[in-house]
Amino acid sequence: MVLTRRAREVALTQHIGVSAETDRAVVPKLRQAYDSLVCGRRRLGAIGAEIENAVAHQRALGLDTPAGARNFSRFLATKAHDITRVLAATAAESQAGAARLRSLASSYQAVGFGPKPQEPPPDPVPFPPYQPKVWAACRARGQDPDKVVRTFHHAPMSARFRSLPAGDSVLYCGNDKYGLLHIQAKHGRQWHDIADARWPSAGNWRYLADYAIGATLAYPERVEYNQDNDTFAVYRRMSLPDGRYVFTTRVIISARDGKIITAFPQTT
Numbered sequence: 001m002v003l004t005r006r007a008r009e010v011a012l013t014q015h016i017g018v019s020a021e022t023d024r025a026v027v028p029k030l031r032q033a034y035d036s037l038v039c040g041r042r043r044l045g046a047i048g049a050e051i052e053n054a055v056a057h058q059r060a061l062g063l064d065t066p067a068g069a070r071n072f073s074r075f076l077a078t079k080a081h082d083i084t085r086v087l088a089a090t091a092a093e094s095q096a097g098a099a100r101l102r103s104l105a106s107s108y109q110a111v112g113f114g115p116k117p118q119e120p121p122p123d124p125v126p127f128p129p130y131q132p133k134v135w136a137a138c139r140a141r142g143q144d145p146d147k148v149v150r151t152f153h154h155a156p157m158s159a160r161f162r163s164l165p166a167g168d169s170v171l172y173c174g175n176d177k178y179g180l181l182h183i184q185a186k187h188g189r190q191w192h193d194i195a196d197a198r199w200p201s202a203g204n205w206r207y208l209a210d211y212a213i214g215a216t217l218a219y220p221e222r223v224e225y226n227q228d229n230d231t232f233a234v235y236r237r238m239s240l241p242d243g244r245y246v247f248t249t250r251v252i253i254s255a256r257d258g259k260i261i262t263a264f265p266q267t268t
Contacts, residue, residue, distance in 0.1 A: 120153055121218035145172060150171045153217065158223065162230075170260065183209070221237060232253050248266045249266075
């Protein structure tokens, strides 16, 4: 279902608001980490200035005498120790800062960033020997639009100002506008012709579609964002096991939850 402009604005505002609340907890910790690095840099700069000043006045230090040389050697050893101490303190503070940021992971998971998808990505193998999964059956008249046909893994998506973390993309039975019934009605012939004429080892178009959709979502080569309907268009070139290019898969998914709207092959 295509969202109205007002509905899209409300959804985007809510998403930004929740994310901003979490971001506000991160900002002080990032600032603390930055201040620690700046402090370390200033301390190193001060040590460097002391060394440069000593070198500039080496005549007054009497470096040409045994006592002067010993004193200057002790001075350099002290400064080397100071440098090591500053670096160790800065590294320790950096590690502590990283731990503080990791502690906020659960907050980001609460707004949709971080939880691992349930469906693992497919192995990047050619088809065959890739083994497609069985798709659940759907009643022809769209009587069970919310029935799950197949769950795919999708990689993190990002285009323009929109992004979607890695997760699951569900292919539902749907209706004439999205899901398997839409794919069968609008693009079934395209898939069948590709499988029949250009990919004879496919067996049937669903096996080929399963492979192509899974590979495209898990290993996308190009991603586009459509603001009008809040969707990502995901592309990947498909080749035979011998490397010959056959077609490009285009999968359209919701930018909100990764739901599969449609998928079809392109040969031009």
